[in-house]
Amino acid sequence: MRAVLWFRVVAIILLLFAVGHTYGFLAFRPPTAEGRAVWDAMNNVHFSVGRSTFSYGGFYKGFGLSISAFQLFSAWLAWTLGSMARRGIPGVRAIAWGLFFLQVVGLVLSVRYFAIVPAVLSAIAALCIFQAARSIRGPSLASE
Numbered sequence: 001m002r003a004v005l006w007f008r009v010v011a012i013i014l015l016l017f018a019v020g021h022t023y024g025f026l027a028f029r030p031p032t033a034e035g036r037a038v039w040d041a042m043n044n045v046h047f048s049v050g051r052s053t054f055s056y057g058g059f060y061k062g063f064g065l066s067i068s069a070f071q072l073f074s075a076w077l078a079w080t081l082g083s084m085a086r087r088g089i090p091g092v093r094a095i096a097w098g099l100f101f102l103q104v105v106g107l108v109l110s111v112r113y114f115a116i117v118p119a120v121l122s123a124i125a126a127l128c129i130f131q132a133a134r135s136i137r138g139p140s141l142a143s144e
Helices: 003-027 033-044 056-087 092-113 116-135 138-143
Strands: 046-049 052-055
Touching (some): 003 092, 056 092, 092 116
Antiparallel strands (some): 046 052
16 A cells, blocks of 8 residues: 555544544543542642642643644644655655654553544554555655
């Protein structure tokens, strides 16, 4: 399979990952009384730093949306790398390997801290990026 197609596949996977992540963390409600107590405390206990007031629930939401933004950027980057690979633009391979290693880190973190679904999606995305990076061959990419 050509690099362009691998990049397109991974872009779609990463887009689905971003949508699923965003929905999942915004819709999540703890199923136990203890979990709900922590959730309520995160959202209802506020503290001030300087002139601003914060809650840990706000941090949670802000970090979650930041992750969604980075996932959307990764999807866009993968799609763009496909276009760059098609045109034979130098540097595509290096960026692809960077994206691959980022996805491997995401896989390790998913296995350690999250559920099986994000781990599987991270693994599939990493494999697709690996295949894309591996299939980029020197300056003759213009023929793809």
